[in-house]
Amino acid sequence: MANEVVKKEPMFTEGYVIMPYKYSVGTLASKFFIEIRDHKKINGVKCPKCNIVIVPPRSVCIKCFNKIEDLVELSGKGTLVTYTVAHYDSAVQAMKPPYAIGVIKLDGADTAITHFIGEVDFKELKAGMKLEAVFNETRNANILDIKYFKPVKNKG
């Protein structure tokens, strides 16, 4: 078939797939985002049965599937688990490259969250480094209310 039309131009139909969404985040995540927006506090959840602390919060324990209803406050400080530096642009990126993004285990939590790492020399990025959350001035009750995590400067 391709042979018959090889001298012609291939044809395309161009367009978009555009779909607007308004997600309800649910009760627990609403509380999580409101605590960040109103008090600059990052919360996790603690499973009342197996006692693990999960962040971002889930309404069901990821280990024992017990129901979880209440948040526990975390310090906003944590440890870098892993990271990368993005050097390429894409249609979905929220930051201009180069920027660092990592998986951060907050003190007292058993799971880790993904977020940006700012105010850092990329060469100094290292698993295990201590980080603390920096919040945006204007906060809209979403994950970008946390501006990024930055290295904790004062040792000890």
Next chain:
Amino acid sequence: MKAKPQLELIYLDMTLKMPFKWNTGEPLGEFFRELKANEKIYANQCPTCGRNYCPPANICTRDHSRCNEKDKWVAVGPKGTLLTFFICEQSFLIPTTGEMLEVPFSVGLVMLDGAPVVLQHCLQETDVEKIKPGMRVEAVFKPKEERKGNIFDIIHFKTIKE
């Protein structure tokens, strides 16, 4: 589970927007080339069962026979007879453009002259009192310089009197 009335509930607004450039492949590509260059609408026929396709198909969806030989294509339309139609009065977001649909908006199934094939396209007439199955319609093409080789090279089918 009922939310406690005093709790503020958070919503996140996000819009998925993906740019697409779909290959039309063949013989659909040739159908669009003919629309664009010659204002011609083509159909073809399954050599086994005689079923007609518009736009032309490369295989018969009933018996899987090949039917993509261009010399067996027949030009159909641009006139035809309306089989059925709908009129949309409720606007909605058109996902391929992101724009709201202008209403009223009508679409018909048109049995094209020349072969027993049906093409689905927009109708110029949107007044329900003025549309009747069985009425005669004719394809209105965009001016040549505006045609891009897609189905909207036909603007719509207008009502004609014969």
Next chain:
Amino acid sequence: MPDRVGIVAAAMTKFEAAKPWQHLAELVLEVTDKVVEAAGISLQKDVESIVSCSQDHWDGRTISSMPIPDVTCGHLKDESKVADDGAYAVLYGAMHILSGDHKLVLVVSHCAESHTDGTIIENWSIDHIFTRMLGLDYTLAAAMQARRYMDKYGITPEQFAKVVVKNKGNAKKNPYAQDSATLSVIDVLKSQMLADPITVMDRKPVSDGACAMILATEEIAKKLTDKPVWIKGAGNCYDPHFLGDRELADCDALETASKKAYKMAGIKNPVKEIDVVELSEYYSYQELLWTEGLGLCKRGEGGKFIDSGKTQLNGDIPVNPSGGLLSGIPITVAGMSRVAEAVWQLQGRSGERQIPGAKLAVAHGCGGICGQMHCVLVLGN
């Protein structure tokens, strides 16, 4: 009820960065034609059920399987779709047969990645509440997994690069492969850095194509071919979605999936018993990590394993003699193409990339962020 499922024939398109002369259904038509001819069956009379694998977002429409029956003679037949990875379509096709419902099943997968911007789809597959707004995509997530793997076990970017060198080199012997090249480790390390440590060569290229297979009951498979390939074992397993819920340097889900599949197939010592492995490495480091998950080496020894040369085309246990995903295979087709390659190896149809005397093969499909889900199939003749 039948107790064995035979794969009668497999077919693929050539994989290319774009295939502008074919629309999506025509990709399926091409492989359907090929596989029906190879199996020597009638599409109308013999095929009872069609299981396809495609994804709505990649196709830019809902119900991406809608055009499949048109080109597979599927009208008024049993038709179903898997949206994850093509290896799962093979698994579900086999289940159709094992259930006793159908005797002969066509499985197909297609994707044209060239039609849109895949990073948007990756981003939209990620948790929408806590993560998506960060702009995370699979490459950034993979880079974080690769980094964790390096940190925990001392694996190096040079060892990742060896996978690219091996697979792109193997692809030269594969007429279906999109990209093949004679490369050095330095070439890979010096290529454009996307997200440290992943370079553009460490990532699978954008690709278009399709794959198909005919599955049948033991009785019918034996009638249709003197080289039936049997599905001897299967296992699949999911990891949590959130990266922070997992130990990214280990692939627990793949370990579980492969153990299930090996147990079913009666494999006790995978590295000794298996002749050839075709796995889904979307990024070079994944081949090392997946060889660990498949039990071919111990945890943390994926780097040493590539260094040993055992996974080379002429090694003890060749991994991706086809060139793997790094040579260019689209998502959704990926896992099914691994199965098809394994089938060809066992049927002795692999041409220059044939592993002599291959009798037992493992095919692996995976999907999701950082290999969240894995499907392992053990095939033998």
